[in-house]
Amino acid sequence: MQKSLLTLLFLFNLYSSYSQDTITYFTDAIKKNITPYKIASNKAYESNNITEGKMLFDSLVKTKLVGTKFDDFNLKVYKEKNVKINRINKPIFIITYSSWCVIPKGEIPALNILAKEHRNDMQFIVVFWDKKSDLKNIAYKFSSNIKVCYANEYYSKDSHIISSIKHTLGFPTSIFIDENKNVISVKHFENNTKIKTPIKEAIISSYNYFSKDINENLVSAASNNKSFTTTSN
Structure with missing residues (x-):
């Protein structure tokens, strides 16, 4: 139950949009979203739920990272x-x-x-x-x-x-x-x-x-x- 709740909370936070009027840089998007992802992902992998772990990563990428501006490293x-x-x-x-x-x-x-x-x-x-x-x-x-x-x-x-x-x-x-x-x-x-x-x-x-x-x-x-x-x- 706790694992499922963490996953739902993580996905809810991902799908809550931020302003599209400003440029969002890749590393800023990671910094903003990585903590809830890691918590939910760690729970999934601890339970050996590989499918859920991959789904969480894909959700992070599709909703928060794709479309950001890559940093000028x-x-x-x-x-x-x-x-x-x-x-x-x-x-x-x-x-x-x-x-x-x-x-x-x-x-x-x-x-x-x-x-x-x-x-x-x-x-x-x-x-x-x-x-x-x-x-x-x-x-x-x-x-x-x-x-x-x-x-x-x-x-x-x-x-x-x-x-x-x-x-x-x-x-x-x-x-x-x-x-x-x-x-x-x-x-x-x-x-x-x-x-x-x-x-x-x-x-x-x-x-x-x-x-x-x-x-x-x-x-x-x-x-x-x-x-x-x-x-x-």
Whole structure:
């Protein structure tokens, strides 16, 4: 009974709208809504109710995070110059990892293929919640079409992105942003490829998963931009 009540209260708070006249930034939306989400989500997972836990996350994303403005983070890029989000003039697909987590077989090659296919219409960014030195054995596996970035508590300037994304959304998580820096999608993704899966099959499986997600998000981004242009005119 208590678990169900927490879920209902959380969902009620999510669906209570705030003013649409001002810009709501992604991290502000997280800060405002994350506490009730975590309470309800923890109760769900403690009861081994995975379905309810996922439903709570999806509700948080759809009602409070999608449509917000992504913050202009200054990202440290491995062996490249730092990049500010607002200086990237096309849609961005961000994936967060940690070097101590084993990335499933086929996932990196699939992302490399997709980044090459979409190099003209979007930017791929991989963010590792690590220090630069932790990336020496993993960064080289990503192609030059993907910006490999890192953020860690060790660096004082990373406190905002660490507290607002890593410690709230967890990882691996993907975030899709349109060219105007509006958040289109936020997902927890799980690659269920088994260790013994042949590498070719693993790459195809990962490719199909990410390709479907990317294409859907690109369509949503294009629709948003069309609506924005029509409204502006």
